[in-house]
Amino acid sequence: MTLDPALVDALGAFAAHPRVLVATDFDGALAPLVLDPMDSRPVEGGMESLAALADLPGTTVALVSGRALGPLRQLSGAQDPLLLIGSHGAEDSRRPDGLALSEEQRTLLTQLEDALRAVVEQHPGARIEDKPAGRVLHTRGLPPEVSGAALAAATAVGERHTSLVVTPGKEVVELAVAHVGKGVALVALAEELGVDAVLYAGDDVTDEHAFVALAQDTDLARAERRLTIRVGDGESAAQHRVNDERALVRAFEVLLSARAGRSNDGG
Template sequence: MALEADLRAALEALARTPHLLVALDFDGTLAPLVERAEDARPLPASGAALRALAGLPDTTTALISGRALDSLRAVANPPEVTMMIGSHGAETWTGPDGDPLALTPAQMDLRARAIEVVERIVAAHPGTRIEFKPAGVVLHTRTADDDVARSAVAAARTELAQLDGLSVTDGKRVLETSVVKADKGEGLAVLRGASGATAVLFAGDDVTDEHAQRTLEPGDIGIRIGPGETAAAFTVATPEAFTEVLEELVSLRTSGARG
């Protein structure tokens, strides 16, 4: 599939920037969505394109995900130099010298109470699952029937609303909770500053990615994967279609499109 002319023209301009940051969501962007989060893997061609970009001069690659960093490393197997934002911005890895996430005693207690709530919800709703994160807990409903999923999310939202200081966010068949208030927009700002980027390509498929889309500046490119309301300037239909975008960027950046 040939890229649309306006997207290709934007990529040509982006490829000429002095220092490029390519910051990407993982699930639904580099990897197709799957029922079991641990089974996700990047599309081979997208993974190869990410590795190629990571090896180019004056080019920084990064992953920005709702996953915890350990989970993201396990499924994405990113290039060693790739920076990472996990847990929707609560966790940051910009190199081996960075400090790991550390919760206060109050945050640890709040996380424990949120876990108790989600554990009760999962026990009462067949097909739902719980995921533990360093800063919170996630209710997964992708493997539950639709009516069960709706009931589980409604019940969880009601109980979690009683916990002061907890951030609750909807995603695709997930309900995310965190004791650290952060989002992907804040994470992208950290990556932009750490890399010294003069322009950014950001791509994502979910409502949580819109926080990052709305922070993009003139000269950046935002891409939405799949349907949905978005602040991104461009949309491609599937992760497979996004592979072509990455491959085109590799070609342009490699061929000396930079001025």
């Protein structure tokens, strides 16, 4: 599979930095989007490439997803030392105590559950995904007019409960009582690790927020060294683009080869 030469050059330059964070979304980036979210599986070679990268000196690898940590670990098959950042940054696999909600947030979560159940009753075929800090309404596979109406009804729930954080996506809308954001989480992780550069790949609205956050990192040198990749079509703030999940895996393989060669050379 042939990558854009500009991306290949960028991967080579990124590989030369001493300490890097390589991060990617899961659904739509490593794993094709499917009707049932629990049927999602990474494409061949994706997790293997990331695991090999994580074994290299000075290389931290993270999956950054809107999914909760449990399903993300189960579906990806990720093992240490890969980091998992779930629930749009609200969960971190290095912190086993999990997500702590206040009494007010737990009450709001119960109200949210009731409201979305009513949406599903009014729009048969829509589905609810449970997360520790919120709920997600899925409409993939429904006729456009049914999907649009269900998503609009779910969004209206967020408008009625102004404490909720509403995050739209591809035939989904998430409503959360606690939210960090992928971009905030990535910049904080980069700062904590003291890396020189961050690579991030993704395909959706929340990933666009991450692309922008990395470009606006207050560590200006790290922001300049970032490498952001949009998977699929659509307008994007990312610096580069690949066509699909398999092309992203190819990009990781190119990065692995370049960075492993640098390690073998004693760089």
